[in-house]
Amino acid sequence: MRAPDxxxxxxxxxxxxxxxxxxxxxGVKAIRxxxxxxxxxxxxxxIGPNGAGKTSMLNVINGFYHPxxxxxxxxxxxxxxxxxxxxxxxxxxxxxxxxxxxxxxxxLDNIMAGRTLRMHKxxxxxxxxxxxxxxxEIEHRRKVEEIIDFLEIQHIRRVPVGRxxxxxxxxxxxxxxxxxxxxxxxxxxxxxxxxxxxKEDMCRxxxxxxxxxxxxxxxxxxxxxxxxxxxxxxxxxxxxQKIADGTPDEVKANKAVIDAYLGVAH
Amino acid sequence: xxxxxxxxSVDTFPKFLxxxxxxxxxxxxxxxxxxxxxxxWAWAQVKEEVKALALGLKELGIERxxxxxxxxxxxxxxxxxxxxxxxxxxxxxxxxxxxxxxEMAFVLAHAGAKIAIVENQEQVDKVLSISDRLPSISHVxxxxxxxxxxYDHTRLKWMNEVQEIGRKAFxxxxxxxxxxxxIAEGKGSDIAVILYTSGTTGNPKGVMLTYDSVVVSxxxxxAFDNLTEKEEVIxxxxxxxxxxxxxxxxxxxxxxxxVNCPESPETIIEDRREIGTSYAFAPPRVYxxxxxxxxxxxxxxxxxxxxxFNYFLKHARKWGEKILNKESVPVGARxxxxxxxILVYGPMKxxxxxxxxRVAYTAGEAIGPEIFRYYRSLGVNLxxxxxxxxxxxxxxxxxxxxxxxxTVGKPSPDVEIKIEPNGEVLFRSxxxxxxxxxxxxxxxxTKTPDxxxxxGDAGFFDPKTxxxxxxxxxxxxxxxxxxTLFAPKYIENKLKFYPNIKEAVALGDKRDYVTxxxxxxxxxxxxxxxRNNVIYGSYQELAAHPRVYQMLSEHVDEVNxxxxxxxxxxxxxxxxxxxxxxxxxxxxxxxxxxxxVRRGFITERYGPLATGLYEGAKEVGIxxxxxxxxxxKGNISARVKIEDMKPHAPAAPMGKAA
Numbered sequence: 067m068r069a070p071d072x073x074x075x076x077x078x079x080x081x082x083x084x085x086x087x088x089x090x091x092x093g094v095k096a097i098r099x100x101x102x103x104x105x106x107x108x109x110x111x112x113i114g115p116n117g118a119g120k121t122s123m124l125n126v127i128n129g130f131y132h133p134x135x136x137x138x139x140x141x142x143x144x145x146x147x148x149x150x151x152x153x154x155x156x157x158x159x160x161x162x163x164x165x166x167x168x169x170x171x172x173x174l175d176n177i178m179a180g181r182t183l184r185m186h187k188x189x190x191x192x193x194x195x196x197x198x199x200x201x202x203e204i205e206h207r208r209k210v211e212e213i214i215d216f217l218e219i220q221h222i223r224r225v226p227v228g229r230x231x232x233x234x235x236x237x238x239x240x241x242x243x244x245x246x247x248x249x250x251x252x253x254x255x256x257x258x259x260x261x262x263x264x265k266e267d268m269c270r271x272x273x274x275x276x277x278x279x280x281x282x283x284x285x286x287x288x289x290x291x292x293x294x295x296x297x298x299x300x301x302x303x304x305x306x307q308k309i310a311d312g313t314p315d316e317v318k319a320n321k322a323v324i325d326a327y328l329g330v331a332h
Numbered sequence: 333x334x335x336x337x338x339x340x341s342v343d344t345f346p347k348f349l350x351x352x353x354x355x356x357x358x359x360x361x362x363x364x365x366x367x368x369x370x371x372x373w374a375w376a377q378v379k380e381e382v383k384a385l386a387l388g389l390k391e392l393g394i395e396r397x398x399x400x401x402x403x404x405x406x407x408x409x410x411x412x413x414x415x416x417x418x419x420x421x422x423x424x425x426x427x428x429x430x431x432x433x434x435e436m437a438f439v440l441a442h443a444g445a446k447i448a449i450v451e452n453q454e455q456v457d458k459v460l461s462i463s464d465r466l467p468s469i470s471h472v473x474x475x476x477x478x479x480x481x482x483y484d485h486t487r488l489k490w491m492n493e494v495q496e497i498g499r500k501a502f503x504x505x506x507x508x509x510x511x512x513x514x515i516a517e518g519k520g521s522d523i524a525v526i527l528y529t530s531g532t533t534g535n536p537k538g539v540m541l542t543y544d545s546v547v548v549s550x551x552x553x554x555a556f557d558n559l560t561e562k563e564e565v566i567x568x569x570x571x572x573x574x575x576x577x578x579x580x581x582x583x584x585x586x587x588x589x590x591v592n593c594p595e596s597p598e599t600i601i602e603d604r605r606e607i608g609t610s611y612a613f614a615p616p617r618v619y620x621x622x623x624x625x626x627x628x629x630x631x632x633x634x635x636x637x638x639x640x641f642n643y644f645l646k647h648a649r650k651w652g653e654k655i656l657n658k659e660s661v662p663v664g665a666r667x668x669x670x671x672x673x674i675l676v677y678g679p680m681k682x683x684x685x686x687x688x689x690r691v692a693y694t695a696g697e698a699i700g701p702e703i704f705r706y707y708r709s710l711g712v713n714l715x716x717x718x719x720x721x722x723x724x725x726x727x728x729x730x731x732x733x734x735x736x737x738x739t740v741g742k743p744s745p746d747v748e749i750k751i752e753p754n755g756e757v758l759f760r761s762x763x764x765x766x767x768x769x770x771x772x773x774x775x776x777x778t779k780t781p782d783x784x785x786x787x788g789d790a791g792f793f794d795p796k797t798x799x800x801x802x803x804x805x806x807x808x809x810x811x812x813x814x815x816t817l818f819a820p821k822y823i824e825n826k827l828k829f830y831p832n833i834k835e836a837v838a839l840g841d842k843r844d845y846v847t848x849x850x851x852x853x854x855x856x857x858x859x860x861x862x863r864n865n866v867i868y869g870s871y872q873e874l875a876a877h878p879r880v881y882q883m884l885s886e887h888v889d890e891v892n893x894x895x896x897x898x899x900x901x902x903x904x905x906x907x908x909x910x911x912x913x914x915x916x917x918x919x920x921x922x923x924x925x926x927x928x929v930r931r932g933f934i935t936e937r938y939g940p941l942a943t944g945l946y947e948g949a950k951e952v953g954i955x956x957x958x959x960x961x962x963x964x965k966g967n968i969s970a971r972v973k974i975e976d977m978k979p980h981a982p983a984a985p986m987g988k989a990a
Contacts, residue, residue, distance in 0.1 A: 211367035216478075221598035223368065274479055 075141060077107035081250060081282050082127065087136030089122055089306075096122040097133070098306045104250065109276050110284045111297035115326055118303040120286045121163060124252050127284070128153040128160055141249075154183055157249035161239045161256060163286075169228035173238050176227055177213060180245030181206045213241050216278070217271060233264035240271065244279070251275070253285035257292055265289070269296055290327075294318065302326070343520030344543045346382075346419035348585040350512065353379035356561055356588050362408045365595035365603055373408060375588070381409075383511050385491065386416035388498030392447060392471050392489075396421030396517075399443045399526065403427045403436070403459070404451025406567040406593045409475045409491055411581055413449045414571075418524065419515050425526045425538070426572040429455065437462040438535055439528050442770065444468045449491070452476035456488065520544040526769050527574050529721050538769030539574075539721045549724035549763035550582040552745040556729065557691045561588035563611045564688070568600050574721040575695070579613050582724075604685030612692040616699035619714070622684055623703055644672035645709075652677075652709030657733050677710045686712045693717050693729075698802075698825065701737035708735065716740050718802060722778065722785050723747070724763035728800045739799035740791075749800065755790035755817045755900075756806040790819060795899040803901075810841030816903030818846060820931060823904065826894065830887045831856040835916050835923075837934050838906075839942060845907040847945040849938065850884060851875075851916055857883075872970055875911045884911060885975050893980050902982035908945050909977065910952075912938070913970035919959045944974055 075081055083103035089096045097119045104110045112120050125131040127138065129148030138145050140156060159180075167176050185192065185206065191199035214220055217237050222230060227238050236256060243251055256272065257265045269292060275281050287293045293300060294314040302310040302317055304326040310317050317323055342351055352361065357376030364371050373381065394400060400417040402424055404410050414424040425443045427436055429451065436458060440448065446468055448459050456474050463469060473489050474480060480488070502511070524543040528536040553559070567580035584591045589611070594603040601622070604612075630641050651665045661669075669677075681687045692707070692714045699716065707714040713732070718740035719725035727749070730741035743749050747761040760783045767775040779785050790809040791802040803809065803822035810818045820838040827836040827848065835851035852875055860883075861868060868874040892905040916922040922934055935942050937956070944952035955969040 208367065211369075215367055218596060220368070220595045221602070277481065278478065 114303035159248035160252035388494035896980035
């Protein structure tokens with residue numbers, strides 16, 4: 067059920083755009099009239115102080131929250147709201163702020179789980195695990211092994227992820243998202259809670275994913291230094307509103323951004 | 333195998349490759365675990381890969397005698413690069429992959445490498461960062477293309493491209509056996525490889541080894557341990573290190589056995605288990621780590637398992653080594669060992685990947701006797717050898733059935749050894765190096781005109797076993813006034829083997845006899861004190877306790893006894909000792925930051941004690957300044973007692989019969 071126009075978007079063209087999106091929970095306005103776009107092949111960062119609505123924005127994009135106003139255009143198709151299933155089959159994968167893996171399953175199985183959407187043989191064949199289903203599993207396993215190699219996690223292939231240190235769990239989660247072969251990868255604070263070395267590693271992997279697979283990446287990040295090095299373009303949210311949008315240098319020089327981060331005398 | 337060994341016309345590794353491709357073309361030559369699966373290349377395939385790469389290198393301008401640097405972890409294609417370079421008359425120069433850019437710049441510039449063949453982006457970055465200091469480098473070739481797509485490719489080439497260039501060149505301008513003819517031009521007396529030794533002082537030296545020396549050493553080693561084409565080894569030690577060059581390249585090409593490259597540095601234990609190596613080599617710390625890991629895991633194991641483990645381990649300690657050495661052992665003990673093999677030893681060896689090990693070596697530094705015996709008692713034929721880059725590894729090795737934890741074995745085949753009056757070990761063999769590259773001065777310092785090489789290590793032949801024992805670096809070995817050899821580290825290590833002794837400082841150079849200053853181990857002696865109702869308030873008090881002195885004097889006496897049985901060391905028995913009133917500490921400059929004693933500094937700092945040791949005093953008063961952890965300074969004073977020891981009569985050499 068792939069969108070028919072999937073191959074028509076070239077690097078640099080708009081892959082996804084949100085226009086005039088507002089989201090509220092009861093009386094709380096989480097997002098107010100925000101518009102921005104994500105171009106194919108770029109690394110796009112969404113930053114902002116705590117409670118600015120960054121994660122909500124991500125949840126709108128992958129259909130977990132449904133905005134009251136505005137529309138989302140993904141690969142040329144306009145929608146009032148995204149549905150999670152459409153997002154996933156359409157090629158959007160994500161990782162979570164708090165690692166959301168199957169703790170008692172191994173690294174391999176967790177990443178293999180990311181292939182579910184790409185398995186086409188019927189439940190019956192998979193149950194038998196014979197003939198075409200076996201063939202298919204071999205292909206998927208190959209893809210998964212490539213990801214394991216890519217992320218250099220061979221040594222934890224058979225370790226239950228619950229036993230792994232946090233930094234490695236984050237890497238496994240990235241692996242699972244990559245297993246979907248997404249066109250757009252949403253990373254919710256991929257570096258949160260990491261030490262400097264782990265952060266540097268993760269940056270390397272994010273850049274490599276973008277470089278090697280050509281995956282478009284939208285990430286939320288707190289660490290300003292990381293964002294400025296990593297992202298091609300940055301959108302800044304504050305109290306649910308967009309206050310800046312542009313290259314890292316432009317954003318850094320923006321008065322509203324400085325005020326939002328450093329506070330302002332009232 | 334035998335037929336390789338006899339044929340003298342096969343005298344370079346590319347020639348061995350051709351032989352292997354012909355004789356055992358279908359047998360696995362090298363494997364690499366990639367994407368979770370072991371990929372195998374047979375000898376015939378390796379020949380084709382090497383040929384394409386060799387001709388590609390030739391197209392890029394490698395001539396006879398040109399140097400090609402190889403940088404990376406153990407990968408099949410880097411080993412092929414070595415052989416490819418040799419096949420067209422080039423000289424491979426493997427470089428330590430973890431060398432920082434400056435070190436690498438020195439080696440690459442000194443060797444004058446024309447091409448650098450490297451593993452991945454990390455190494456490419458390193459070489460590019462120093463490229464302005466390396467005018468001789470014309471191309472950098474990489475194995476792993478990841479992350480390098482957007483680099484400037486004018487001087488950068490992927491290895492597959494180079495092989496493609498080679499294949500095209502072969503199709504267009506060479507006749508059928510042109511490459512084989514190039515190989516035939518190589519001679520045994522040519523330089524096969526330059527290995528840079530990581531000198532502890534000064535710049536690394538480039539050790540040049542000829543094909544003849546490497547081939548002879550490999551043939552001898554294969555014959556010594558009956559190695560055949562069926563062996564499996566795992567290549568995981570740095571390619572720039574002579575050990576890996578011999579074990580994973582030279583000996584494999586000569587015997588035709590299989591080399592396995594692990595998936596990543598972190599997966600070696602797992603990979604070794606899957607392969608089940610039959611011929612293994614590792615420095616002591618690898619064995620140590622495996623044992624520590626086992627002990628830690630056993631602490632967490634269930635009670636039944638732990639009891640079983642301890643029970644059978646005790647049995648193995650008693651009989652395991654005897655069974656391995658094929659000595660006569662009672663039937664009951666054999667039966668129980670057999671049961672232990674099923675329940676404990678077998679599964680343990682399987683975990684370590686030692687199930688199929690026929691011979692395992694350790695070298696590089698002294699291995700703890702306990703660790704050594706542990707593996708042997710499980711039935712792993714662990715042996716020691718002594719080697720150097722300058723000797724193409726083999727100087728001495730322990731023959732099967734003659735294994736001792738504290739020797740390095742007998743001279744390897746074709747190796748002659750003599751001991752200088754100052755204790756330094758000299759060796760001469762067909763395997764010795766041709767010289768240091770571009771450094772005739774150092775070569776002359778190390779190698780005498782008649783072919784003897786100074787090892788820089790001091791040692792002696794143990795009269796009881798006829799094996800060589802290495803005692804210390806030759807420059808650290810001194811002499812007593814009567815001319816007896818005095819090897820401080822050797823004596824100190826013997827003392828430190830007792831858990832009660834934490835540090836020992838031996839004095840004796842240019843003096844009449846040997847004395848030592850000791851530090852007790854507060855944990856070990858403290859727990860003894862608790863069990864024996866010895867009451868103490870501080871380290872100083874415990875150290876001065878008469879019963880502690882008595883206990884340590886027993887240890888010193890045992891060390892004396894063992895020294896008395898060691899021929900030349902018998903004269904270096906400890907005459908007097910004392911226990912220091914404070915712990916030696918790096919903060920006070922008494923230890924280096926790596927916890928080695930600074931003998932000279934200590935002798936000066938504790939001058940009154942040193943004088944007392946040699947002037948027959950029974951007790952010496954001393955005040956010492958010390959630094960507290962917060963940086964404040966203070967003084968402690970003490971009266972330190974000195975204990976006299978009675979030396980043992982030197983034991984007569986017992987000869988072979990014993």
